[in-house]
Amino acid sequence: MDTDRNEWERLVEENPDHSQWYIQRFRDLAAAGEDIVGEARLVDAMAPRGARILDAGCGPGRVAGYLHAMGHDVVGVDLDPALIEAAEHDHPGPVWLVGDLTTLDLPARGVADGFDLIVCAGNVMTFLAPSTRREVLRRLGQHLAESGRAVIGFGAGRGYPYPDFFADVTAAGLTRDLLLATWDLVPYDEGADFLVAILRRAGDEQSA
Numbered sequence: 214m215d216t217d218r219n220e221w222e223r224l225v226e227e228n229p230d231h232s233q234w235y236i237q238r239f240r241d242l243a244a245a246g247e248d249i250v251g252e253a254r255l256v257d258a259m260a261p262r263g264a265r266i267l268d269a270g271c272g273p274g275r276v277a278g279y280l281h282a283m284g285h286d287v288v289g290v291d292l293d294p295a296l297i298e299a300a301e302h303d304h305p306g307p308v309w310l311v312g313d314l315t316t317l318d319l320p321a322r323g324v325a326d327g328f329d330l331i332v333c334a335g336n337v338m339t340f341l342a343p344s345t346r347r348e349v350l351r352r353l354g355q356h357l358a359e360s361g362r363a364v365i366g367f368g369a370g371r372g373y374p375y376p377d378f379f380a381d382v383t384a385a386g387l388t389r390d391l392l393l394a395t396w397d398l399v400p401y402d403e404g405a406d407f408l409v410a411i412l413r414r415a416g417d418e419q420s421a
């Protein structure tokens with residue numbers, strides 16, 4: 214088994230209906246009144262009105278769609294064309310792009326300005342091929358505006374130990390502002406089963 218490949222692509226290859234299952238899952242949760250935008254509320258609280266926000270690995274658009282509705286200038290990028298199609302249908306307004314985070318270069322696609330905030334939720338980092346994680350972090354950092362921040366969340370036990378992630382953060386030219394154990398602000402400790410890391414580029418001044 215090839216352990217150095219994108220896990221989402223592997224799942225779709227093994228089950229061509231996987232993307233549609235995932236899309237329907239969140240549509241059903243929303244229809245049932247479940248809270249599916251907790252990550253977006255945290256990001257919105259960090260952002261000035263009208264902030265430029267990138268949802269990296271946006272899936273079918275639940276986070277980016279909420280942030281757009283809150284008045285932000287939002288771009289969503291995902292590897293899976295089926296997820297982007299669903300995002301366009303369910304959450305019109307943001308700029309939706311099919312793209313691979315390992316080669317992310319939005320200026321080359323006409324999105325020239327840096328982002329005040331980048332959110333990477335939904336365990337996206339653990340779906341990446343292990344050899345590409347550091348490069349993805351580096352490219353996310355390149356897309357931050359001065360003093361911009363990236364907010365990355367993923368669970369423990371998914372093949373990306375937190376010490377490895379922290380090492381990759383440093384190697385990618387980023388530094389930690391704050392670590393949380395949930396999207397609703399529970400402090401992080403070494404036994405946490407989830408991590409929300411708020412990062413900025415090393416050398417950038419912290420926002421007041």
